[in-house]
């Protein structure tokens with residue numbers, strides 16, 4: 001985990017404490033960059049409850065549902081394994097690893113990296129900036145939404161509403177569509193006839 005100051009400027013939607021009721025983490029902005037990284041702005045509505053120390057059940061259940069998370073590499077101040085680090089880490093950092101893991105469950109695209117930053121001298125308390133690498137735009141977009149949902153359902157102990165296998169199956173369908181769209185846009189850029197361009201129905 002890194003702490004850094006960023007010089008980029010951008011506009012984020014305003015966020016009030018009222019909007020935060022009912023969830024521990026909310027994605028408020030998703031920005032794709034040209035270097036196959038996506039930046040996610042995350043708000044933690046309760047700034048006194050933003051680490052796994054205050055919500056230890058979240059990583060505990062998550063590691064049970066997705067055991068491969070234990071094998072994630074994590075650069076942190078004390079050289080902890082990711083699992084050790086999760087005893088007390090910022091929940092958006094766990095969210096970062098979860099997005100990477102969900103992509104990894106769907107599509108083997110080599111190791112993906114991520115970083116989590118915050119600077120509450122500049123930003124409102126509770127705002128985090130998460131960067132994650134991706135290979136498939138639609139897949140990472142789906143993974144971000146699924147990860148957000150997982151974290152909030154786990155926090156609410158709403159496990160009945162959480163079907164990991166079903167969510168991963170849906171992400172696989174999304175990844176195939178993303179791959180097909182990528183091929184279509186490649187053809188468009190190559191100037192091929194529009195008649196040849198169609199998203200195969202078998203993937204929809």
Ligand SMILES: [Zn+2]
Pocket residue numbers: 001073074075082093097
């Ligand atoms: Zn990490």
